[in-house]
Amino acid sequence: MIKWVKYKTVPRILYDFSQEWYKKDHDHCVSHTTRAPRSGEKDGIHYHFTNKEDMIAAIEKGEFIETATFSGNMYGTSINAVEEVRRTGKICVLDIEMEGVKQVKCTDLDPLLVFVMPPSIEELERRLRRRNTEQEEALKKRLETARREIEFGQQPGNFHVIILNDNLDKAYSELCEFIAKNVPGKGEETNGTNEN
Ligand SMILES: Nc1ncnc2c1ncn2[C@@H]1O[C@H](COP(=O)(O)OP(=O)(O)OP(=O)(O)O)[C@@H](O)[C@H]1O
Numbered sequence: 001m002i003k004w005v006k007y008k009t010v011p012r013i014l015y016d017f018s019q020e021w022y023k024k025d026h027d028h029c030v031s032h033t034t035r036a037p038r039s040g041e042k043d044g045i046h047y048h049f050t051n052k053e054d055m056i057a058a059i060e061k062g063e064f065i066e067t068a069t070f071s072g073n074m075y076g077t078s079i080n081a082v083e084e085v086r087r088t089g090k091i092c093v094l095d096i097e098m099e100g101v102k103q104v105k106c107t108d109l110d111p112l113l114v115f116v117m118p119p120s121i122e123e124l125e126r127r128l129r130r131r132n133t134e135q136e137e138a139l140k141k142r143l144e145t146a147r148r149e150i151e152f153g154q155q156p157g158n159f160h161v162i163i164l165n166d167n168l169d170k171a172y173s174e175l176c177e178f179i180a181k182n183v184p185g186k187g188e189e190t191n192g193t194n195e196n
Contacts, residue, residue, distance in 0.1 A: 029081045029092050032064075035073035038133055048081070065107060068099035071134070071142045075100070082109075091183065098149045101158070112160050112182055114175065115153035119166040121146060 032048045034055055043049045050058075055074050059067055067076035077094055085092035094111070096104065104111055118124040124146055128139055152158055161178045165171045 029077060029085050029094050031081070031095065032058075032076045032078060033073055035071075035075075048078075065109075066094075066096060066100040066103040068097045068103075070097050070145060071138050077104075097145075098152050101152075112178075113158070114178065115159040115162045116165050116171065117150060117153055117162055118146070119164060121150070123166075 030044060030046075030048055032050050032055060034050060034052050035047075037043065037047070037049050041047065041049075052074060055067075055076065058064065058078070059076070063078050063080065064076045065079055065082060067074060069075075075097060077096060077100065082092050082094070094100070094104065101113060105113075118127070121143055125139070125143055128134060128142065134142060153162060160182070161174075163171050163174045163178070
C-alpha cells in the first residue's frame with residue numbers, strides 16, 4: 001500500500017515504493033535548485049541545493065540541459081547529472097516542470113514524456129495546504145503555474161502519457177504499465193506486484 005507522499009511525488013513513486021528490479025535498472029537524475037531544503041531533504045539525494053549566483057554562472061557556462069523558474073525558485077538538470085546516470089547504464093529519469101519539458105524536447109535525448117496530473121486544482125491546493133511547506137504567496141503562484149501546466153499537459157502531442165494522480169497506488173500501476181509497453185526489455189518484469 002502506497003501512503004501519500006512526503007517528498008517529491010515522482011521520485012518517491014520511482015524509488016521508495018518500487019520493486020527491486022525497477023530500482024536496479026532506472027535512476028532518477030538529481031536536479032539542482034535554489035530553493036531551501038525542506039526538513040529531511042538531503043543535498044545530492046533529493047536535489048543539489050545551490051544558490052542563484054552559482055546557478056546562473058553554471059547556466060552561462062552551458063552546464064545545464066534545462067532550467068526553469070518555478071514559484072520564484074530556479075530548478076535545472078545539469079548535463080553532468082544525466083551523464084552520471086547514463087554512465088551506470090541505467091535509464092535516466094528527469095522530474096521537470098513545463099518549461100523544462102519544452103526545452104528537453106529540443107535536445108536529441110528523445111525522451112519518453114509522462115505527465116503526472118493532479119485530479120483538480122482544488123485537490124492540489126488541499127494537498128499543498130496539508131503539507132504546509134509554502135507561504136500563502138508561494139502557494140498562490142504555484143497553483144497559477146499548475147493551471148498552466150495542466151493545460152499544457154493535456155494538449156495533444158506534448159506528452160506520451162497522462163497519469164491521473166488521484167490515487168498513488170493506481171498512478172504507480174499506470175506508470176509501470178507505460179514502462180512495460182515503452183521501455184525495451186521491461187515488458188515481462190513489470191508483471192510482478194508491488195508489495196509495499
Ligand atoms: N495521490 C496523492 N494523494 C495524496 N497526496 C498526494 C498524492 N500525490 C501527491 N500528493 C501530495 O501532494 C503534494 C504536491 O505534490 P506534487 O507532486 O505537486 O509536488 P512534489 O513533487 O511532491 O514536491 P515539490 O513541491 O518539490 O514539487 C505533495 O505534498 C504530495 O505529498
